[in-house]
Amino acid sequence: MVAPLVKAAVALAGLLAVGRFAFPGALRLARSWPERVAVTGHSMAPRLLPGDWLLVDASGGTPRPVAGELVVVPDPRRSDRLLVKRVSAVERGQLLLRGDAPDASTDSRTFGAVDPGTVLGRPWFRYWPPRRIGRVG
């Protein structure tokens, strides 16, 4: 019962990607499908909202993230928790992270710069809710 559902879900998501981005997008989607995350909190509003489901290209810190990119990193103060933030600047090889909504964000201003080696991946596609399906970045 469960396995066919997974297949159906993957096929559905694949179709969406084919429809929107043609074949390379579908490949990328298939690769990052296991790395799905749900957004909580408001620090990335309005680009990312609580309840958004994202696909994360789990390429780690390579190539090096550049300013402006979204990254998923473990919280430097609590490694069991993942954060999603935007790289605001790269200084001496370290990433300065900021929320898109600075007034509602705890980020590098509080916990300092993070090592690019700790980056787990980059969110690139929102597959839920339906009204907001599309690329993120």
Next chain:
Amino acid sequence: MLDRLMAQLAPRRAVHAHCDIPCGVYDPQQARIEAESCYKIIQKYNDSSDELFRQRCTHVKEERAELTKHHIDVMWHDYFKPEHVEKFPDLHDVCWKASKQASQVKRTADIAEAQKLLDLIDRIDHMWRETGGAEATRMQQLEPVGASGAPKSDSISDSKAAAADAKPA
């Protein structure tokens, strides 16, 4: 069926678009109220000759001073950001002195020390106002408590209060 599909589609992990206090509510008045308690308790302590009462004063004042320190620290650690330090280069110094002054009030019954603490909190308050203040970090009260006119809130306690107010004099 749909639930199951959704359960399969749902991510396994959360990513936090994180904020220590998601609501972003900060106000130095929280520290000031506790510090005012310390001030008043010290007055009462010095006016009393009842040893038991004085002991209770000491105990409660120490609690309040600790809370004052906590609320100062929340402003310092959580509210103030690097751009605020650029605007007020003595920000760290003021917060540090205020925290230390709260400790000082905890251990003395000297009213002058309590006044110093209030003055330092007022300097934090000034920096908070100049960097956004209540407009940025507090909810706006549409109908301030005690304002004239019919309360519009629909909460039970408020409608009871409204009913009491509506009684003919």
